[in-house]
Amino acid sequence: MTVWDRPEPPTRPAPLDRERIVAAAIALADEGGLEAVSLRKVAARLDVGPMRLYQYISTKEELFDLMVDEVHAEILPEEQPGDWREVLRTHADRTRQATLRHEWLADLLGGRPTLGPNALAVTEATLAALDGLADLDTVMRAVETVSAYFTGAIRREIANLRAERATGLSKRDWQRAYGPYVSRVLATGRFPALAKVVHDGTEVDAETSFATGLDWVLDAVAAKLARPSA
Amino acid sequence: MTVWDRPEPPTRPAPLDRERIVAAAIALADEGGLEAVSLRKVAARLDVGPMRLYQYISTKEELFDLMVDEVHAEILPEEQPGDWREVLRTHADRTRQATLRHEWLADLLGGRPTLGPNALAVTEATLAALDGLADLDTVMRAVETVSAYFTGAIRREIANLRAERATGLSKRDWQRAYGPYVSRVLATGRFPALAKVVHDGTEVDAETSFATGLDWVLDAVAAKLARPSA
DNA sequence: ACTGTTGCGATACACCGTATCGGCAAAATA
DNA sequence: TATTTTGCCGATACGGTGTATCGCAACAGT
Numbered sequence: 001m002t003v004w005d006r007p008e009p010p011t012r013p014a015p016l017d018r019e020r021i022v023a024a025a026i027a028l029a030d031e032g033g034l035e036a037v038s039l040r041k042v043a044a045r046l047d048v049g050p051m052r053l054y055q056y057i058s059t060k061e062e063l064f065d066l067m068v069d070e071v072h073a074e075i076l077p078e079e080q081p082g083d084w085r086e087v088l089r090t091h092a093d094r095t096r097q098a099t100l101r102h103e104w105l106a107d108l109l110g111g112r113p114t115l116g117p118n119a120l121a122v123t124e125a126t127l128a129a130l131d132g133l134a135d136l137d138t139v140m141r142a143v144e145t146v147s148a149y150f151t152g153a154i155r156r157e158i159a160n161l162r163a164e165r166a167t168g169l170s171k172r173d174w175q176r177a178y179g180p181y182v183s184r185v186l187a188t189g190r191f192p193a194l195a196k197v198v199h200d201g202t203e204v205d206a207e208t209s210f211a212t213g214l215d216w217v218l219d220a221v222a223a224k225l226a227r228p229s230a
Numbered sequence: 231m232t233v234w235d236r237p238e239p240p241t242r243p244a245p246l247d248r249e250r251i252v253a254a255a256i257a258l259a260d261e262g263g264l265e266a267v268s269l270r271k272v273a274a275r276l277d278v279g280p281m282r283l284y285q286y287i288s289t290k291e292e293l294f295d296l297m298v299d300e301v302h303a304e305i306l307p308e309e310q311p312g313d314w315r316e317v318l319r320t321h322a323d324r325t326r327q328a329t330l331r332h333e334w335l336a337d338l339l340g341g342r343p344t345l346g347p348n349a350l351a352v353t354e355a356t357l358a359a360l361d362g363l364a365d366l367d368t369v370m371r372a373v374e375t376v377s378a379y380f381t382g383a384i385r386r387e388i389a390n391l392r393a394e395r396a397t398g399l400s401k402r403d404w405q406r407a408y409g410p411y412v413s414r415v416l417a418t419g420r421f422p423a424l425a426k427v428v429h430d431g432t433e434v435d436a437e438t439s440f441a442t443g444l445d446w447v448l449d450a451v452a453a454k455l456a457r458p459s460a
Numbered sequence: 461a462c463t464g465t466t467g468c469g470a471t472a473c474a475c476c477g478t479a480t481c482g483g484c485a486a487a488a489t490a
Numbered sequence: 491t492a493t494t495t496t497g498c499c500g501a502t503a504c505g506g507t508g509t510a511t512c513g514c515a516a517c518a519g520t
């Protein structure tokens with residue numbers, strides 16, 4: 001018996017670990033959305049039986065938590081700009097960019113407290129940038145207000161993007177985008193203010209809309225940081 | 231043969247319609263959360279085969295849309311206070327109250343464009359209150375910024391509430407609430423700013439936190455409505 | 461070499477959303 | 491009125507899901 005007829009040992013798949021599981025799940029979600037992530041498919045992508053995953057995660061929700069935290073590694077900026085305002089804006093922008101790369105993040109954003117190490121690091125960086133600018137309560141309110149804003153704004157942006165995509169790529173025009181339904185409703189005359197907006201409103205791209213709202217909120221925060229009592 | 235031995239006609243269940251379906255689904259969701267809503271259970275609650283529902287809705291997502299719109303009927307205030315600021319604040323508050331009554335709404339808020347009749351009525355009322363205070367673009371930005379804020383804030387509030395509930399009703403204390411994990415992480419010293427907040431931060435109840443942030447955002451909006459260019 | 465232990469994969473269960481189809485009752489026609 | 495047509499509604503079925511359970515096989519220890 002020579003080497004040639006001795007069968008090769010089966011090439012072991014790379015050893016399994018949380019990181020590989022999360023990476024596979026994220027790949028799946030990037031391709032087909034959150035609903036395309038099933039434990040069976042994740043396992044299949046790793047050439048492994050589904051039950052194997054339960055040694056590393058105890059529930060599907062936990063996997064989602066890990067995915068969210070993994071993306072927070074992309075959100076944490078490599079080097080912090082100095083100004084508190086720049087820090088908050090950057091946090092918002094990077095979260096938005098990450099969500100545009102991983103649209104499924106919009107479905108998870110704000111859905112659970114984020115306590116993973118990467119998310120904590122992001123929070124830490126933000127808090128550090130605001131440290132000492134006002135009393136703790138004011139600082140907390142500032143951080144939470146800004147993050148409530150961008151969480152909501154990002155979710156809406158993705159929601160609209162999906163709707164446009166679903167109704168067939170029509171972008172500018174509500175009436176054509178959402179089909180005859182909206183036109184019919186507006187034609188009833190029961191929604192004059194809405195009709196005016198749809199008719200006369202100029203189209204603003206999502207990015208500047210996001211940035212403008214963010215600037216407003218940051219202005220508000222600036223005022224409160226200056227005079228915490230107000 | 232008398233009346234007495236003639237069998238009664240089988241008591242027809244009330245005729246099915248969208249409204250009854252949505253009501254059943256909402257009841258289910260109120261009791262057990264969104265995940266407790268399945269077409270089979272909704273149908274069972276109406277004494278009907280599951281397939282029957284497909285005459286009124288074409289997909290489960292559509293049912294969710296209907297549920298959201300139904301709740302918007304609770305959100306629309308019966309009579310509008312006059313001031314634009316009061317209108318926006320009321321919209322935010324009523325949305326929050328509705329979400330506290332129907333926690334599952336937090337999972338859906340901002341997830342899809344809301345185009346149902348009740349949601350449109352709410353938007354109409356809001357836009358009407360701001361009509362003429364500034365150019366259309368500024369007004370839109372105002373409405374969207376405020377609603378991005380309260381959407382995000384409500385979602386976070388419910389997320390925290392659920393986490394507290396899940397970790398066993400401990401409220402004030404992160405360390406005990408989220409278990410030894412957070413304490414351990416904070417003990418590493420890698421998150422000094424966070425540790426300071428956890429250690430020194432005073433507990434603020436969710437409602438005032440929500441209201442404070444909302445006031446900040448409204449202040450910002452007021453400034454922009456006054457000087458639209460700024 | 462034999463035995464004990466432990467981790468892993470196959471199997472199983474209950475449930476899900478929804479496509480399909482067959483029969484029955486009511487409505488329309490002759 | 492008798493007959494045909496139509497349209498609705500329920501049963502059945504399919505392919506999927508998350509996860510509990512359990513038996514076996516490979517390894518470790520004596």
